[in-house]
Amino acid sequence: MQALRLSAYTLTTALGRGQAPHLAALRAQRGGIVKKRWETVEFDVCVGEVAGLDEVRLPATLADYDCRNNRLALLGLQQDGFAAQVQAAIGSYGTDRIGVFMGSSTSGILSTEVAYRQRDPHSGALPPDLHYRETHNAYSVADFVRKYFALSGPAMVVSTACSSSAKVFGTAQRMLAAGLIDAAIVGGVDSLCLTTIYGFSSLQLVSSQPCRPFDAARDGISIGEGAAYVLLERGDLARPGDIILTGVGESSDAYHMSSPHPEGRGAHMAMQQALQMSGLQPADIGYINLHGTATPSNDAAEGAAVLALFGKDTPCSSTKGHTGHTLGAAGGIEAIFSALALREGLLPGGVGTSQTDPALPCNYLLHNVEQPLQHVLSNSFGFGGSNCSLVFSRVDA
Amino acid sequence: MSTAMIYLDGLSVLGPGLPDWGTAAACLRGERPFVAAELALPAVLALPATERRRVGTAVKLAMATGFAAVADAAADAAQLVNVFSSTGGDCDNCHNLLEVLASDERLISPTRFHNSVHNAPAGYWGIATGCTAASTSLCAYDATFAAALIETATQVLASGQAAVLVAFDTAYPQPLYSQRPIPYPMGVGMVLAPQRTAASKAALQLAFTRDAADVMADAGLEQLRRTIPAARSLPLLQLLASGQPGCVVLEYLDDCQLAVTVSA
Numbered sequence: 001m002q003a004l005r006l007s008a009y010t011l012t013t014a015l016g017r018g019q020a021p022h023l024a025a026l027r028a029q030r031g032g033i034v035k036k037r038w039e040t041v042e043f044d045v046c047v048g049e050v051a052g053l054d055e056v057r058l059p060a061t062l063a064d065y066d067c068r069n070n071r072l073a074l075l076g077l078q079q080d081g082f083a084a085q086v087q088a089a090i091g092s093y094g095t096d097r098i099g100v101f102m103g104s105s106t107s108g109i110l111s112t113e114v115a116y117r118q119r120d121p122h123s124g125a126l127p128p129d130l131h132y133r134e135t136h137n138a139y140s141v142a143d144f145v146r147k148y149f150a151l152s153g154p155a156m157v158v159s160t161a162c163s164s165s166a167k168v169f170g171t172a173q174r175m176l177a178a179g180l181i182d183a184a185i186v187g188g189v190d191s192l193c194l195t196t197i198y199g200f201s202s203l204q205l206v207s208s209q210p211c212r213p214f215d216a217a218r219d220g221i222s223i224g225e226g227a228a229y230v231l232l233e234r235g236d237l238a239r240p241g242d243i244i245l246t247g248v249g250e251s252s253d254a255y256h257m258s259s260p261h262p263e264g265r266g267a268h269m270a271m272q273q274a275l276q277m278s279g280l281q282p283a284d285i286g287y288i289n290l291h292g293t294a295t296p297s298n299d300a301a302e303g304a305a306v307l308a309l310f311g312k313d314t315p316c317s318s319t320k321g322h323t324g325h326t327l328g329a330a331g332g333i334e335a336i337f338s339a340l341a342l343r344e345g346l347l348p349g350g351v352g353t354s355q356t357d358p359a360l361p362c363n364y365l366l367h368n369v370e371q372p373l374q375h376v377l378s379n380s381f382g383f384g385g386s387n388c389s390l391v392f393s394r395v396d397a
Numbered sequence: 398m399s400t401a402m403i404y405l406d407g408l409s410v411l412g413p414g415l416p417d418w419g420t421a422a423a424c425l426r427g428e429r430p431f432v433a434a435e436l437a438l439p440a441v442l443a444l445p446a447t448e449r450r451r452v453g454t455a456v457k458l459a460m461a462t463g464f465a466a467v468a469d470a471a472a473d474a475a476q477l478v479n480v481f482s483s484t485g486g487d488c489d490n491c492h493n494l495l496e497v498l499a500s501d502e503r504l505i506s507p508t509r510f511h512n513s514v515h516n517a518p519a520g521y522w523g524i525a526t527g528c529t530a531a532s533t534s535l536c537a538y539d540a541t542f543a544a545a546l547i548e549t550a551t552q553v554l555a556s557g558q559a560a561v562l563v564a565f566d567t568a569y570p571q572p573l574y575s576q577r578p579i580p581y582p583m584g585v586g587m588v589l590a591p592q593r594t595a596a597s598k599a600a601l602q603l604a605f606t607r608d609a610a611d612v613m614a615d616a617g618l619e620q621l622r623r624t625i626p627a628a629r630s631l632p633l634l635q636l637l638a639s640g641q642p643g644c645v646v647l648e649y650l651d652d653c654q655l656a657v658t659v660s661a
Contacts (some may be wrong), residue, residue: 258511
């Protein structure tokens with residue numbers, strides 16, 4: 001494929017706002033998952049919550065978009081000078097030639113959850129301040145970002161559960177290759193809500209303590225929330241030291257709605273295709289940011305696929321112990337962790353994991369390693385058997 | 398600028414008063430009147446019995462739409478990259494979850510929860526067909542059909558492989574119906590290929606434009622076009638039904654509409 005340059009990138013999670021607190025947390029191997037009583041949830045739950053969302057105010061012209069998800073979307077846009085970089089790209093290409101492709105699984109459904117509690121007891125009508133189109137509909141976050149920048153190019157939301165905001169990198173790459181756009185804002189925003197907390201609990205997939213990816217005693221996920229954005233442009237603009245997207249692999253498990261194929265068949269295919277597209281061999285990958293949700297079956301399937309393709313040596317870890325599983329935003333957030341790893345030469349040791357599962361003899365990092373990196377693979381696998389792997393590379397000096 | 402040429406190998410329609418492409422084409426050519434009527438959806442025989450029992454209107458509609466398009470192209474579903482688009486996914490399922498979460502006993506059904514992901518129909522499609530190729534599920538509110546056509550076309554161009562597009566919409570029950578009044582379920586399917594094949598019916602090219610979107614002259618069809626996102630495809634379907642070359646503008650986003658040029 002034609003490589004794409006990550007011209008700007010930013011992330012906001014339970015670890016903080018923008019790149020700096022994330023790098024600090026990676027360096028200190030500090031996680032942001034806390035046990036608490038969240039919203040009206042009737043039990044204590046470990047969540048990776050973004051601080052300060054209740055105080056975020058949307059611009060008056062976008063007031064109808066007000067919900068937890070779009071507050072998080074706005075907060076994320078305002079970090080690391082990302083919005084200014086987008087304005088510069090608008091100056092270069094014009095508003096028609098920049099696409100907005102976001103991943104989300106929750107959208108702003110929390111608003112509708114609250115509205116259902118406030119239905120008129122007689123008529124059943126929803127309260128008048130609910131704005132379904134601008135908050136609940138899956139497209140709402142891309143619509144919000146597109147309107148925030150007054151863009152007039154293509155836009156959509158990919159909603160494939162936990163692979164959503166990895167797959168938008170593929171969409172942008174194909175759209176650029178077809179000549180329909182010159183740049184794209186990609187990423188993902190997902191926020192805490194009752195649907196995911198109660199839903200994953202019903203499937204008995206939520207841990208009672210902060211999650212422990214690839215640990216022998218792992219027993220489920222911690223749900224997190226976050227926003228990630230990347231500005232993608234043509235790779236031939238890249239300079240030494242820049243981070244570029246060089247491979248995208250997408251596959252389907254064709255197996256089960258909520259369980260991965262036990263041998264990680266779809267995961268294997270996605271990783272292999274991403275390598276093939278980037279023209280790399282498994283030995284070229286210096287670090288794998290695993291999907292690593294910390295459920296027994298997900299980690300077992302992914303571990304089997306990684307071992308089959310890479311063997312036991314390739315360093316790998318999951319940053320879900322740092323942020324929690326940010327679901328539809330996870331692919332975008334972990335793409336940026338991958339870019340930071342490449343830029344800083346920092347292979348992050350996992351948080352929450354103490355004793356790696358002997359049945360998964362991958363080179364899972366329990367401690368940070370500082371060494372130069374050239375190529376990183378990032379995995380995102382979701383419900384419905386939707387898989388996406390991305391390869392990022394650092395341009396040689 | 399427009400995309401390179403792609404080829405339409407398979408086409409399907411399932412909508413109110415539009416039970417198949419033959420009937421729809423006759424309505425679109427003005428040879429028979431369009432009368433909206435309830436759509437009967439078949440059980441998804443391709444799914445294992447345990448899965449089949451659990452699926453509702455959205456999955457049945459998406460499956461029937463996809464299988465009809467694949468059959469029309471005489472293609473192998475297991476080999477096709479697939480794109481599923483819908484504005485609301487499984488709306489009945491969403492409403493049920495919201496009701497349970499608003500109740501005193503928040504006992505969520507695990508099946509309802511995994512069916513709540515936007516890509517649930519795509520997941521069932523993979524299970525039903527054994528297809529392990531790339532699959533995308535997307536949404537762009539009223540612009541969802543055009544967004545899906547662009548995604549499918551660029552997939553075909555990038556991969557050099559055929560792909561199936563399944564655009565489907567269902568209605569919410571009340572109270573969300575009042576916020577999103579989609580009057581009928583409707584599905585539109587297309588198999589698109591990178592090269593001309595024996596099944597190819599037409600060649601398509603896509604481009605963005607600021608020209609106004611085309612509307613339907615027939616009041617009933619125009620009502621469908623305006624109220625069901627998948628039916629934003631009707632001007633293109635009408636041009637295809639005519640068998641003539643031409644260009645239509647499909648409704649997409651503010652300041653960005655989608656021009657589709659159809660040639661032989």
